[in-house]
Amino acid sequence: MTLPTPLDMFDIRGKVALITGASGAFGAVAARVLAGAGARLVLAAGDASALAAIARECREAGAGVHEANARPDSEAACDALVAQAVSGFGALDILVVASGMNKVAKIDEMTPDTFLSVMDANVTQSWLMARAATRQMKAQGRGGKIVLVSSARGLLGHPAGYTAYCASKSAVDGITKALGCELGPTGITVNAIAPTVFRSPLTQWMFDDTDNAKAVREGFLARVPKGRLGEPEDLAGPLLFLSSKASDFYTGHILYADGGYTAG
Structure with missing residues (x-):
């Protein structure tokens, strides 16, 4: 048996990647990594000026970039982002859902609306984006890569008012595992990166x-x-792995970028 050339396994040159939350901490790392690896990008974020800055940086790295000043906060918005990738570059190969939020409060001080806003941003929007991307990737018939963003807090609790955040990231883990099972036969892989601080x-x-x-x-x-x-570069390798054919046999996994925090 002849193994593929190692570097070819990580080659994503020309692939089309859609990143939500592209101006945020993880999203900006994802944009820089995928741009540097030769992907063509649709960058989505609600902060127009921060979006323009990261888009400019990616263009300077040689990437083709379309900007979308939008959040994945509705079915229509998610469908429109996928449509922009297809209209701009002809396909969608990689989805990175890096949008989300946290609101910290003790349970007896947190309102239901606050709890639900965190669940919506982290869970519902991840599900909606995965749904929109899945439809396009299935139609293309060549598989695809979906990368969600979880957290070590999806596995472990936290004493400082994290009930909404921990619950939301546990739900992201559940979506990742369920979709990994559901989409396995299609060639679409679904994994999550779970950083600590x-x-x-x-x-x-x-x-x-x-x-x-x-x-x-x-x-x-x-x-x-x-x-x-953790440093931003600690997220770069896992993301490139999960975005490339090197991870074709990996799906439904939560990859902890945590320096061993969840192991002990």
């Missing part, structure tokens, strides 16, 4: 040299075998 504008304070940051960081790192917090 990694460097982003929202978490930069944890990396700072203040007494509070040190205390929080040291308490967290006591649970991380690798002994450090």
Whole structure:
């Protein structure tokens, strides 16, 4: 048996990728990685100026880019994003759902509307985007790659008012596993990347040299075998793997990018 050339297994040059939440912490990493790997991109985000900035960066890396100032917050919006990929580049090969949110509050202080808003952003919108992409990928008849974004909090609880977030990421894990089973015969793989804390504008304070940051960081790192917090590049390899034919036999998996946090 002859194995494929190793680098060819990770080759996504010319593939069409749609990334939601493209201006956010994970979405921007995804955009940079897939652009650098030669994919053609449809970048979607609700923040127009931040979207323009990441789109410009991807174009400077040589990628073809279409911008969509939109969130996947309805069936029509999700269908329109897939349609934009098809009209702009003729197909859809890779979907990365990096949009989402967290709202932190103790359960006795959280309103039902707040809980439902987190579930909608993280669960319903992931399901709607996966649904829209699945229809297109099935019609193309050549498989495809769907990558959702979960979290270590989909597996583990958190004491600081994370009931909505933990529940939502557990649901994303369930969608990933169920769709992995459902779509296996079609050649469409469905997997999720589940980071723990990694460097982003929202978490930069944890990396700072203040007494509070040190205390929080040291308490967290006591649970991380690798002994450090995550960096954006720690998400790059897993994403490229799940977006390429190297992962053709992998579906329904939750890939923890966590330095061993969930292993202990």
